[in-house]
Amino acid sequence: MRDVHVPDGFINAPVSAAAGVVAAAAVAVSLRGARKELDERIAPLAGLVAAFVFAVQMLNFPVAAGTSGHLLGGALAAILVGPWTGVLCIAVVLLMQGVLFADGGLTALGVNITVMGVVTVVTAHLLFRGLQAVLPRTRGGVTAAAFVAALVSVPASAAAFTLVYAVGGTTDVPIGKVLTAMLGVHVLIGIGEAVITALTVGAVLAVRPDLVHGARGLAAPLKLRVDGELVDAAPAPAPAPSPDGGSPKKVWIGGVVAALVLAGVVSFYASASPDGLEKVAADQGIDAKADAYEHATADSPLADYGVRGIDSARLSGGLAGVIGVGLTLAAGTGVFWAARRRRAQGDTGARV
Amino acid sequence: MGAGHAHKLYRRGDSPVHGLPPHTKLVAVLGFVLVVVTTPREAVWAFAGYAALLAAVAALARVPVGFLLRRLAIEVPFVAFALLMPFVVPGEQTTVLGVAVSVPGLWGAWNILAKGTLGVAASVLLAATTELRGLILGLQRLGLPSLLVQIASFMIRYGDVVTDEMRRMSIARRSRGFEARGVRHWGVLAKSAGALFIRSYERGERVHLAMVSRGYTGTMPLLDERPADRAQWAAALALPLAALPICLLALLG
Numbered sequence: 001m002r003d004v005h006v007p008d009g010f011i012n013a014p015v016s017a018a019a020g021v022v023a024a025a026a027v028a029v030s031l032r033g034a035r036k037e038l039d040e041r042i043a044p045l046a047g048l049v050a051a052f053v054f055a056v057q058m059l060n061f062p063v064a065a066g067t068s069g070h071l072l073g074g075a076l077a078a079i080l081v082g083p084w085t086g087v088l089c090i091a092v093v094l095l096m097q098g099v100l101f102a103d104g105g106l107t108a109l110g111v112n113i114t115v116m117g118v119v120t121v122v123t124a125h126l127l128f129r130g131l132q133a134v135l136p137r138t139r140g141g142v143t144a145a146a147f148v149a150a151l152v153s154v155p156a157s158a159a160a161f162t163l164v165y166a167v168g169g170t171t172d173v174p175i176g177k178v179l180t181a182m183l184g185v186h187v188l189i190g191i192g193e194a195v196i197t198a199l200t201v202g203a204v205l206a207v208r209p210d211l212v213h214g215a216r217g218l219a220a221p222l223k224l225r226v227d228g229e230l231v232d233a234a235p236a237p238a239p240a241p242s243p244d245g246g247s248p249k250k251v252w253i254g255g256v257v258a259a260l261v262l263a264g265v266v267s268f269y270a271s272a273s274p275d276g277l278e279k280v281a282a283d284q285g286i287d288a289k290a291d292a293y294e295h296a297t298a299d300s301p302l303a304d305y306g307v308r309g310i311d312s313a314r315l316s317g318g319l320a321g322v323i324g325v326g327l328t329l330a331a332g333t334g335v336f337w338a339a340r341r342r343r344a345q346g347d348t349g350a351r352v
Numbered sequence: 353m354g355a356g357h358a359h360k361l362y363r364r365g366d367s368p369v370h371g372l373p374p375h376t377k378l379v380a381v382l383g384f385v386l387v388v389v390t391t392p393r394e395a396v397w398a399f400a401g402y403a404a405l406l407a408a409v410a411a412l413a414r415v416p417v418g419f420l421l422r423r424l425a426i427e428v429p430f431v432a433f434a435l436l437m438p439f440v441v442p443g444e445q446t447t448v449l450g451v452a453v454s455v456p457g458l459w460g461a462w463n464i465l466a467k468g469t470l471g472v473a474a475s476v477l478l479a480a481t482t483e484l485r486g487l488i489l490g491l492q493r494l495g496l497p498s499l500l501v502q503i504a505s506f507m508i509r510y511g512d513v514v515t516d517e518m519r520r521m522s523i524a525r526r527s528r529g530f531e532a533r534g535v536r537h538w539g540v541l542a543k544s545a546g547a548l549f550i551r552s553y554e555r556g557e558r559v560h561l562a563m564v565s566r567g568y569t570g571t572m573p574l575l576d577e578r579p580a581d582r583a584q585w586a587a588a589l590a591l592p593l594a595a596l597p598i599c600l601l602a603l604l605g
Binding site for chain 1: 361378381382385386388389390393423426427430437440441442443456457459460461463464466467468470471472474475476478479484487491497499500502503504505506507508509510511513514515517518532533534535537538539541542543544545546547548549550552553555556557559560563568569570572
């Protein structure tokens with residue numbers, strides 16, 4: 001089963017161009033991030049990791065009765081070499097596949113990089129980080145986090161593709177059907193990806209834990225054998241604070257601003273026309289039935305993605321987007337804050 | 353890069369198409385594909401015109417038709433998707449060979465097949481007439497960040513090395529009687545993948561040190577500069593410029 005690269009003519013020109021801008025921005029940001037992480041070693045190291053991803057996609061994992069799958073590698077790259085280098089490697093692999101092997105259309109390159117590179121790597125990385133905050137800091141914990149990160153990253157990429165297709169698809173296949181079909185297949189692929197990713201990360205952890213970006217800080221304290229007894233070695237000089245750990249606040253603020261701007265501005269333009277799913281629903285008369293049931297939260301102030309008491313449909317839609325992002329952020333931050341507090345308490349308990 | 357680094361799609365030759373500077377060809381292919389994608393799908397004759405243009409380029413580059421057609425197999429997964437469309441897209445129904453299919457679905461399938469195939473064919477022609485190193489340098493001339501160009505060239509340079517390493521590991525497994533038959537054997541394969549990652553990463557570290565010891569500071573010198581003159585640009589852009597009037601006619605018609 002080969003992973004499917006979007007060809008030319010599948011997504012319309014404006015959306016392809018927009019995806020191209022997103023992909024270019026993501027690659028530019030990743031170049032900066034990776035340069036901080038790997039300094040001038042970046043070209044040979046990222047190049048060799050890209051070659052590894054390229055090769056490992058050809059490693060067949062037999063399932064049964066002649067079918068076999070292979071790694072997509074987004075989650076694996078995110079965990080092994082970090083999100084910045086991961087995005088770069090996948091983007092370069094896709095670029096080379098497009099230019100050298102005619103695999104994936106040139107005008108669809110932005111869509112391919114955004115959907116298969118950026119979404120997969122970023123989803124896997126965020127989930128992996130989030131789970132690491134909750135799970136025990138052991139090899140088992142890292143492997144479990146890798147499993148879940150890979151498991152979710154594949155359907156997330158399929159959902160992102162469906163979203164792109166809903167906005168810019170050249171054919172009006174009902175979005176509901178596309179989503180069901182894509183998710184159904186990709187949940188299965190995701191399970192395979194998760195098993196292989198977790199096993200591979202486990203294999204690297206067993207031999208060279210220092211090479212696993214996601215498991216930094218997992219190394220056991222150095223011991224010296226003196227006269228047949230193990231003695232704690234003198235602590236190594238503290239490593240310089242890692243650049244991406246140095247400014248989590250900056251990254252966080254940047255992300256929040258981007259999300260708010262996107263939610264506000266994009267829904268300002270988008271909310272005026274019904275989305276694909278709503279359109280299909282309206283076309284097929286599902287809407288009428290839905291009216292009879294009425295959504296349970298129809299009375300909430302954000303019902304139907306608009307803010308009550310604001311007349312302009314666009315302004316109200318934009319505002320609803322901003323409020324929605326705010327609420328999601330608040331809920332997410334709350335969960336992580338609670339998880340971190342619990343872990344901090346667990347740590348002090350263990351020390352006593 | 354010397355001999356032995358040519359990729360699978362490249363066909364050595366000295367046709368006029370081979371001789372064009374790579375970046376002009378990249379621009380030409382991108383322009384051509386953009387024109388194809390913007391053509392309305394109802395203008396069936398326009399796509400025949402585009403196919404004729406590509407056939408002319410293929411003849412000029414002496415790329416055999418069979419070679420071109422074989423490489424089109426890469427889009428098979430999307431052909432399957434396209435073939436499903438007439439059955440899942442709602443809308444006006446019609447009968448083809450006694451089977452009920454939807455008209456918008458047929459148009460959608462045609463749209464994807466025609467544009468996708470023309471795009472792949474154009475890319476195959478580009479790859480068949482341009483060497484690897486030339487393609488990467490062409491991307492650099494077109495403004496791809498030099499760091500990205502370096503990463504890409506390392507990937508290409510060591511892609512075969514890493515793939516061969518993987519094949520040797522596979523031979524080693526098989527010579528010891530291992531044969532992967534099902535999910536139970538994934539552990540062994542994943543250990544191989546892990547070992548492959550470690551070997552690739554360590555090779556990257558060694559390559560970096562070897563380069564530093566030879567004076568590498570983070571940038572690569574550009575040795576084979578091949579600027580394009582006006583005639584070469586004109587020759588390369590003939591393809592998209594010939595396709596443009598077809599597209600305009602189709603848009604107006």
